[in-house]
Amino acid sequence: MNNAGFDVTPMEMDLSSRESILNMIAEGQKYGEIAMLISAAGVSPSQAPVETILKVDLYGTAVLLEEVGKVIKEGGVGVHISSQSGWRMPQLGVEADALLATTPTEAYDFGYHIYDEKN
Numbered sequence: 001m002n003n004a005g006f007d008v009t010p011m012e013m014d015l016s017s018r019e020s021i022l023n024m025i026a027e028g029q030k031y032g033e034i035a036m037l038i039s040a041a042g043v044s045p046s047q048a049p050v051e052t053i054l055k056v057d058l059y060g061t062a063v064l065l066e067e068v069g070k071v072i073k074e075g076g077v078g079v080h081i082s083s084q085s086g087w088r089m090p091q092l093g094v095e096a097d098a099l100l101a102t103t104p105t106e107a108y109d110f111g112y113h114i115y116d117e118k119n
Helices: 018-029 050-071 094-102
Strands: 036-038 075-078
Touching: 018 050, 036 050, 050 075
Parallel strands: 036 075
Antiparallel strands: none
């Protein structure tokens, strides 16, 4: 992207790890206030097992939005681009959507502790 005229600093990170997300945010803050977020990270059933999909697509996205929300400058904007995989399965329903939207990220429990960095 730098060759195309954009001023970017690439870095590798793990969206399923709060620590990695916080490190990415800290790196971004070295260049000034965070004014926008564009996120398109995710994995699909053809790329990973269910556990990884939940850790990245659900938990990781929620943590990313939560943590960037704490530091984004006033008037900042964010866009998350999901894949078509979100439309493959039936919708969860109003109650499940409400629970996912209001449950603290560290309370997500899919039968294992997704917030344990050793998993």
